[in-house]
Amino acid sequence: MGIYDERTGSPIDSAEVRDLASNSFALTTSTGTLSLFFVDTAGALVRIRKVGYAPVTMFVENSPADPPLTI
Secondary structure (H helix, E strand, O other), X not given: OEOEOOOOXXXXXXXXXXXXXXXXXXXXOOOOEOOOOOOOOOOEEEEEXXXXXXXXXXXXXXXXXXXXXXX
């Protein structure tokens, strides 16, 4: 998964991506990316948030066949 600023396209470092069912989470790296290793392969409802940005809640799929997700 990659998370980037909508206006500048810059990666967003340390954005929290939380699986709302399991409450597991990970933070994006300095490149704005993270692995969804903590999300069930059936997918999950996740909340993405970082101070200064509007939080986003969305369903993500997590199958090896799925393409990378850019937000």
